Amino acid sequence: MRYALLFAVLCLAGCVTAPESVRAAVKAETKRNPAPNFSLKDADGKVVKLSDYKGKVVLLNFWATWCGPCKIEIPWFIEFEQNYRDKGFAVLGVAMDEEGWAAVKPFVAARKVNYRMLIGDDMTAQMYGGVDSLPTSFLIDREGRTAATHIGLVSKKVYQDDIAQLLGGSVLPVPPVSGGAK
Amino acid sequence: MRNYSAVLFCLFPLYLAAQNDVLKIAPAAPLAGKRGESIQIKTSLQLQGGYHLNSNKPDDPYLIPLRLTWDANTVETVSVQFPEPRKEKYEFSEKPVSVFTGDFAIASTVKPKTAGFIVLTGKLRYQACNHNSCLPPKTIDIKIPADFR
Numbered sequence: 001m002r003y004a005l006l007f008a009v010l011c012l013a014g015c016v017t018a019p020e021s022v023r024a025a026v027k028a029e030t031k032r033n034p035a036p037n038f039s040l041k042d043a044d045g046k047v048v049k050l051s052d053y054k055g056k057v058v059l060l061n062f063w064a065t066w067c068g069p070c071k072i073e074i075p076w077f078i079e080f081e082q083n084y085r086d087k088g089f090a091v092l093g094v095a096m097d098e099e100g101w102a103a104v105k106p107f108v109a110a111r112k113v114n115y116r117m118l119i120g121d122d123m124t125a126q127m128y129g130g131v132d133s134l135p136t137s138f139l140i141d142r143e144g145r146t147a148a149t150h151i152g153l154v155s156k157k158v159y160q161d162d163i164a165q166l167l168g169g170s171v172l173p174v175p176p177v178s179g180g181a182k
Numbered sequence: 183m184r185n186y187s188a189v190l191f192c193l194f195p196l197y198l199a200a201q202n203d204v205l206k207i208a209p210a211a212p213l214a215g216k217r218g219e220s221i222q223i224k225t226s227l228q229l230q231g232g233y234h235l236n237s238n239k240p241d242d243p244y245l246i247p248l249r250l251t252w253d254a255n256t257v258e259t260v261s262v263q264f265p266e267p268r269k270e271k272y273e274f275s276e277k278p279v280s281v282f283t284g285d286f287a288i289a290s291t292v293k294p295k296t297a298g299f300i301v302l303t304g305k306l307r308y309q310a311c312n313h314n315s316c317l318p319p320k321t322i323d324i325k326i327p328a329d330f331r
Contacts, residue, residue, distance in 0.1 A: 152315035
């Protein structure tokens with residue numbers, strides 16, 4: 001009986017305790033602030049605003065072609081876009097290359113990037129706290145609020161946990177990507 | 183005019199250290215030389231621990247190489263010699279990356295084109311990363327007081 005009670009307590013603790021990465025990354029809803037609404041152009045010259053994505057969970061990734069750690073994340077984001085798009089999720093890449101599309105277009109074409117890519121500017125970076133180092137990513141909830149911020153390369157699982165939480169646990173496990181998942 | 187320049191030269195700090203968060207340029211000795219003759223410039227760099235700069239010849243064409251150039255109106259650049267880069271494997275790289283770390287120096291040979299007390303300007307272009315993130319590329323000015331005759 002004593003062991004049964006202990007087992008029940010441990011099970012209950014397991015149910016109410018979120019994984020470490022989730023607790024550390026995703027803010028409580030009451031602590032989330034509205035994500036700044038930028039206006040940037042995509043590869044076709046179309047103006048894209050963050051507000052266009054209201055109702056979706058957005059992974060906003062600041063990166064550059066010259067950034068080695070950024071390149072590790074790109075295959076993960078391709079996979080996330082492919083697997084979670086239908087669940088109300090989108091990745092938005094914001095390239096901070098000074099050369100703009102001349103550098104970015106061939107890079108994303110070679111890697112078959114399937115998510116929307118934008119060219120960033122200083123104003124947008126300042127709106128998001130300066131973005132002093134890359135990669136810097138923001139997870140934005142369906143109400144357009146910043147739910148999590150990741151500066152530097154973090155593990156694929158951290159992103160998966162964030163996305164799962166923000167999509168309401170409706171994410172199926174994603175098979176590991178070769179050469180990079182930590 | 184020359185007297186005015188000489189005063190400026192004397193008031194000029196013995197060195198100018200360009201620096202930012204992770205990279206410092208150590209004090210440079212004032213230059214002296216004759217027009218048309220070769221003079222050496224040693225540029226000593228101190229990179230914060232945990233960071234690396236892409237070498238002058240990175241293997242990946244997307245990486246930004248280390249570059250040092252001198253004002254072409256003031257001097258003719260004969261050569262810019264970088265140290266032997268290190269090949270380092272990082273968490274984010276599939277192959278070892280050609281980098282500079284720690285303290286190192288770049289040796290330049292230049293020939294003055296003009297005479298007088300001047301400030302020679304160089305431009306150092308670099309891009310730094312640590313094990314999991316990168317800082318934007320930067321170009322910083324190097325200024326060295328010079329007495330060319």
